Amino acid sequence: RRKPPIFFRFNIQVDMVALTFFFCGLATRFYKLAQPKNIVFDELHFGKYVGMYMKNIFFFDLHPPLGKLLISLAASLADFNGKFKFDKIGSPYDDSVPIFALRFIPALCGSLMIPSAYYLLLELGCRQWTAALGAFLILFDNAFLTQSRFILMEPMLLLTTILGLLFLLKYRNMRHSLGIIWWITLACSMVFLTFSSCIKYIGFSALSLGVVIVWRDFWGILPDKRLSNKQLLFRGLLLGGTMLLIPLSIYIAVFHVHLSLLYKAGPHDSIMTSAFQASLEGGLASITKGQPLEVAHGSQVTLRHTHGKACWLHSHAEVYPIRYTDKRGSSHQQQVTCYTFKDLNNWWIIRRPNKSNLVVTSPPDAIKHGDIVHLIHGITGRALNSHDVSAPISPHNQEVSCYIDYNVSMPAQNLWKVDIINREVEGDVWHTIQSQVRLIHVNSSQALKYSGRQLPAWGFNQMEIVTDAVLQQDDTVWNVEEHRYTRFDDEKERERDLINAEMIPLQGTKLSWWTKFSELQYKMLFPSQENVQSHMYSSDPLEWPLMTRGIAYWVSSQHNGQIHLVGNIAVWYAGTVCLILYSSLFVFYLLRRRRLCFDVDPETWDHFVNAGITLFCGFLFHFLPYFFMDRTLFLHHYFPALLFKVLLTPVVIEHIHV
Structure with missing residues (x-):
């Protein structure tokens, strides 16, 4: 009797070791996940960001948004409204906060990274007991x-890093094939490594490691005579295109979602440029709508430092001290500073040198690129000035002041040339918000510059303004933020008008998505160094390998319960020892092989080298960058490097054992 034909057949293989590790991970990561019902350490920040996603309010963070977007997705599915205020560490959550849902994604990623690490070591050629x-x-x-039990980014970062390298090793083990599975494996690797980069910027270290591994593998197959020149060229172009287009597309897509969701003004607006702020719903546009577009003779303006720290060109009646603490003399002229708050003394009036009145004519006499102007301080009526006197904090630059006539041999040097640097886009006429200008001092050919240095108490701790002979700098770029036309020639009437005038909202400023994306990238990649602050639990990278200090994440105000971030000392110290052992063995083997003494067989040597490129280099790629970062660092910044150190430990143990 004939058997009926079989149309479908499924073969399911279950790795009980990996499954056991996964369930153990679930048990340890999800046990009483909603406890404590309080804000724990950086949940203060990430919870606040999730709330802003829920309310579509723009916020600024130094790291890419993918991790925050994933947690926000879980929060949205749990009907979180974002109204809870994450005010301080230790504050209790109310009933509106779905604590389990917010902590679910990190806990799940923390559980999955355990069996994923097991498979990674197997793919690296380790024995099963080593991988286990x-x-x-x-x-x-x-x-x-x-780290896996709270609203934190590291579990997602580590999981995507492991998965990216896992697919990369699978790709490397298929190096002699060139088919759809080969390409899909490489593409999956690039996807996960890009996800890692989109969670925290240290993920770019993993992506860089992946690129190094791929090109090293490609270099290794170049002598293969079975591959023609066309095949090698095709493979190289395919590799390059995959490693460029996939990361770039995913990175841009993540930020597209991010900026599309955050279209309302929020507390972080002032970090961005005036144009960016004006593009947000209810933001700067509510102040600047309806104001004149073209800056003209008689325009009353506030001048904002375009890039970096938000501050406005400012002056007040106080003068520079006759002598500074280092015995240098000053001009004793009226102080000019950069003030980080909106203030009446931020207003300036643009005047042509050949005109005495300040009233805007009809039609307005527009200021254009290359025009020479005076900038008159709106309240004191004195002109912006510079001269060959050292600046108070930056003596290598010139001082900027408002000129006071003391009847001494120091004539006014108060002419400034308008240099519109984006005139190819905005045109030659000086426009509000959109035009980016450099103000060039005519007598010295130096540009008005925000120095980034803070004045002492005599300058009310405001920021220093100087002129600099190096014109092409971001800190010499300014833009008009608020703008109105002068209606009165009388000084008292002008002052009264400055104090009482209000803007009439009409319509917002349009800004292309690419412009907003580019600006946000600049702000994230080149943050203001004023954000670097000391913290009682901050640490130095040299302290991390031996874990000389932990971090107090949470301390109960009602009982003795507390959460303190501290690693397993046996795991951390064993990993550090194995790092030293691996590097020592590698150098020893290289020297011996140079002497034609082959202590290990070729297969063992290849395994040892491949493990080093993947794990030892992975440790260095994720550890060394922190030595060049000028920012506040904590122990959890070590976790990506720690992952590679921990995975290298069983590899070294297996090598010594075998």
Whole structure:
């Protein structure tokens, strides 16, 4: 009797070791996940960002938004309204906050990274007991466990890094094939490594490591005579295109979602340029709508430092001290500063040198690129001036002041040339908000510059303004933010008009998505150094390998309960020892091989080298960048490097054992 034909057949293979590790991860990461019902450490920031996503309010963070978007998705599915105020660490959550949902994604990623690490070590060529040891070390490390139980980014960062490298190793083990599965494997690797980069910028270290591994592998197959020149060229172009287009597309797509969701004004607007702020719903546009577009003779303006720290050109009646603490003399002229708050003394009047009155004519006499102007301080009536006197804090630059006539041999040098640097886009006429200008001092050919340095108490701790002979700098770029036309020639009437005038909202400023994206990238990649602050739990990278200090994440105000970030000392110290052992063995083997003494067989040597490129180099790629960062660092910044150190430990143990 004939058997009926079989149309479908499924073969399911279950790795009980990996499954056991996954369930152990779930048990440790999800056990009483909603406890404590208080804000724990950086949940203060990330919870606040999630709330802003829920309310579509723009916020600024130094890291890419993918991790925050994923947590926001879980929060949205749990009907979180975002109204809870994340005010301080330790504050209790109210009933409107779905604590489990907010902590779900990090806990799930923390659980998945354990079996993923197991498969990564298997793909690296390790024995099963070695791979199991690596997963075991991750499972029982206190630091990884703690970080996985709260609204934090590291679990997502580490999981995507492991998955990206796992697919990359699978791709490398298929190096001699060139088919759709080969390309899909490489593409999956680039997708996950890009996800890592879109969660925190240190993820670019993993992406860079992946690129190095791919091109090293490509270099290794170049001598293969079975591949023609056309095949090698095609493979190289395919590799390059995949490693360029996939990361770029995903990165842009993530920020497109981010900026599309955050279209309302919020507390972080002032970090961005005036044009960016004016493009947000209810933002700067509510102040600047309806104001004249073209800056003209008689325009009353506030001049904002375009890039970096938000501050406005400012002056007041106080003068520079006759002598500074270093015994240098000043001009004793009226102080000019950059003030970080909106203020009446931020207003200036643009005047042509050949005109005495300040009233705007009809039609307005527009100021254009290359025009020479005076800038008259709106309240004191004195002209912006510079001269060959050293600036108070930056003596290598010239001082900027408002000129006071003391009847001494120091004539006014108060002419400034308008240099519109984006005139190819905005045109030659000086426009409100959109035109970016440099004000060039005519007598010295130096540009008005925000120095980034703070004046002492005599300058009310405001920021220093200087002129600099180096014109092409971001800190020499300014734009008009608020603008109105002068209606009165009388000084008292003008002052009264400045104090009482209000803007009439009409319509917002349009800004292309690419312009907003480019500006946001600039602000994120080149942050203001004023954000660098000391913290009682901050640490130095040299302290991390031996874990000389932890971080107090949460302390109960009602009982003795507390959460302290500290790693498993056996795991951390063993990893540090294995790093030293691996590098020592590698140097030893290289020297011996140079002497034609081959202590290990070629297969063992290849495995040892491949493990080093993936894990030892991975550690260096994720550890060394922090030595060049001028920012506040904490122990959790070490976790990506720690992951590679922990995974290298069983590899070294296996090598010594075998």
